[in-house]
Amino acid sequence: MKTTFKKIAIEGNEAAALAFKQVNPDVVAAYPITPSTEVVQKFSEYVANGEVDTEFVPVESEHSAMSACIGASAAGARVMTSTASQGLALMWEMLYIASSLRLPIVMTVANRALSAPINIHGDHSDSMGARDSGWIQIYSENVQEIYDNIFQAVRIAEDPQVRLPVMVNFDGFITSHSEEILEVLDDDLVRRFIGEYKPKYSLLDVDHPMTMGPLALFDSYFEFKVAQAYAIANSLPVIKKVGREFGDLTGRYYDLIEKYHTDDAEYIIVAMSSTCGTVREVVDELREKGEKVGLLKIRVFRPFPLEEISNALKNAKVVGILDRSIIPGSFSGPLYHEIVSGMYHLDKRPIFQPYVYGLGGRDITTEHIKNVFTQLQEIEKLGRPKNLIYIGVRE
Amino acid sequence: MKLPGWKELVEIGPIILEPGNAREYKTGDWRTFRPEIDYSKCTTCLFCWLFCPDSAISFDGKRVEINYDYCKGCGICAAECPVKCITMKEEEK
Ligand code: SF4
Ligand code: SF4
Numbered sequence: 321m322k323t324t325f326k327k328i329a330i331e332g333n334e335a336a337a338l339a340f341k342q343v344n345p346d347v348v349a350a351y352p353i354t355p356s357t358e359v360v361q362k363f364s365e366y367v368a369n370g371e372v373d374t375e376f377v378p379v380e381s382e383h384s385a386m387s388a389c390i391g392a393s394a395a396g397a398r399v400m401t402s403t404a405s406q407g408l409a410l411m412w413e414m415l416y417i418a419s420s421l422r423l424p425i426v427m428t429v430a431n432r433a434l435s436a437p438i439n440i441h442g443d444h445s446d447s448m449g450a451r452d453s454g455w456i457q458i459y460s461e462n463v464q465e466i467y468d469n470i471f472q473a474v475r476i477a478e479d480p481q482v483r484l485p486v487m488v489n490f491d492g493f494i495t496s497h498s499e500e501i502l503e504v505l506d507d508d509l510v511r512r513f514i515g516e517y518k519p520k521y522s523l524l525d526v527d528h529p530m531t532m533g534p535l536a537l538f539d540s541y542f543e544f545k546v547a548q549a550y551a552i553a554n555s556l557p558v559i560k561k562v563g564r565e566f567g568d569l570t571g572r573y574y575d576l577i578e579k580y581h582t583d584d585a586e587y588i589i590v591a592m593s594s595t596c597g598t599v600r601e602v603v604d605e606l607r608e609k610g611e612k613v614g615l616l617k618i619r620v621f622r623p624f625p626l627e628e629i630s631n632a633l634k635n636a637k638v639v640g641i642l643d644r645s646i647i648p649g650s651f652s653g654p655l656y657h658e659i660v661s662g663m664y665h666l667d668k669r670p671i672f673q674p675y676v677y678g679l680g681g682r683d684i685t686t687e688h689i690k691n692v693f694t695q696l697q698e699i700e701k702l703g704r705p706k707n708l709i710y711i712g713v714r715e
Numbered sequence: 716m717k718l719p720g721w722k723e724l725v726e727i728g729p730i731i732l733e734p735g736n737a738r739e740y741k742t743g744d745w746r747t748f749r750p751e752i753d754y755s756k757c758t759t760c761l762f763c764w765l766f767c768p769d770s771a772i773s774f775d776g777k778r779v780e781i782n783y784d785y786c787k788g789c790g791i792c793a794a795e796c797p798v799k800c801i802t803m804k805e806e807e808k
Contacts, residue, residue, distance in 0.1 A: 422728035483728070521730055531731040539718060547724035554725075 337362035339470035346397035349377035349388035355492035356430035359402035382407035386414035393423035396522025405432035419454030424477030432492035441681020442492035457622040463500035576625035578617040585614030677711035746788030756800035763792035
């Protein structure tokens with residue numbers, strides 16, 4: 321069925337708020353922080369105007385925001401929130417509790433650098449720091465993807481097989497404050513797609529009193545952690561299924577990764593979020609000149625889709641992995657660590673070159689990307705990767 | 716009590732569905748000293764019954780009795796007994 325959708329011009333944050341409105345969650349507990357402030361601001365307008373039925377809890381900090389979300393979700397509510405950077409950092413201990421209690425909370429994160437020095441602009445330090453917290457992490461390239469990913473996140477989080485919190489990430493300012501064209505879905509369509517939330521376990525179910533998250537010492541904690549790890553790994557097929565179903569409804573199909581001219585590519589750049597748009601431009605330009613280059617976009621970072629990534633990369637000659645966060649004291653960023661150690665045991669694998677770029681919102685241009693492709697060819701001749709290369713930093 | 720393997724926990728997560736099952740957790744094996752009541756001196760004043768932090772002492776209307784499945788051997792009952800008729804004896808393995 322071909323449906324036509326209304327098109328509007330809208331900023332990333334406001335598109336997120338609009339998606340929240342269409343989901344009409346039971347509870348939103350949030351504390352606004354740059355660059356995701358407008359998500360909460362705009363949503364509170366919807367609340368004030370009576371356009372949603374949501375119980376909006378304006379808390380005094382992000383730690384309280386996540387705590388309130390956990391309480392509401394444990395009580396059986398459909399719960400959403402939004403944060404960034406220091407706010408996500410302040411939520412830290414509660415992030416682990418949300419995922420370990422298997423609570424399907426959906427949160428948007430406008431990715432931003434972490435202090436010090438103070439910086440409010442986009443990089444992936446915040447969510448990459450939370451990569452071990454047990455949340456599903458989806459990264460959005462543009463405004464449409466933020467909007468689309470939120471609906472899918474609700475479905476994934478609440479799937480009875482999954483029951484885990486989902487973080488929908490997008491680049492702070494670069495995407496959160498960019499005005500782009502958005503295809504808006506009908507409220508009815510959204511409602512049908514996300515369905516009604518029927519929690520499997522709820523603390524308000526007085527006929528079935530239960531205890532959530534009791535003490536589990538050396539005789540049980542380990543089993544619970546392995547079970548949790550298994551549950552998030554098991555969400556991969558659900559994420560794929562939901563992406564397909566969303567495509568059937570809207571014409572926009574989503575997968576764990578997106579391969580752009582990778583099948584016959586000799587040189588591939590791996591990237592996440594808005595940078596993928598920049599790389600795609602360059603791939604198009606170089607392809608026209610006959611160069612065998614490609615882009616691998618990582619949409620889902622947690623759970624890590626190793627099999628899909630390995631299959632997409634294994635036949636390339638050199639792969640440049642672009643991390644938008646830094647791990648002081650390590651030899652590369654987190655994306656490089658995951659991909660390289662995951663593919664180490666393969667007989668045939670490319671040379672992997674680590675890059676770190678764009679910290680604190682530093683621009684990444686098509687010139688930078690072209691330069692990376694040139695370097696990948698030099699590295700092939702060298703036969704081994706160079707030390708971590710920083711893109712666009714003054715020496 | 717048989718503890719579950721991780722495969723049994725994937726679906727449910729850390730949730731206990733049967734209320735009041737803390738009773739199944741026998742905390743008595745933490746005990747290194749065992750309170751013993753000399754009933755010939757006991758006045759049934761119920762101080763021990765009142766003070767025991769684990770509710771391990773019961774009273775059936777006639778006399779107090781210690782439930783060693785849950786008594787963790789803290790010695791509070793012995794300290795509080797006004798006629799000092801509870802002695803703490805070291806547990807032997
Ligand atoms: S030793 Fe402690 S736990 Fe045991 S019966 Fe006395 S007061 Fe209760
Ligand atoms: S405190 Fe001592 S005297 Fe009083 S009931 Fe207990 S054992 Fe008996």
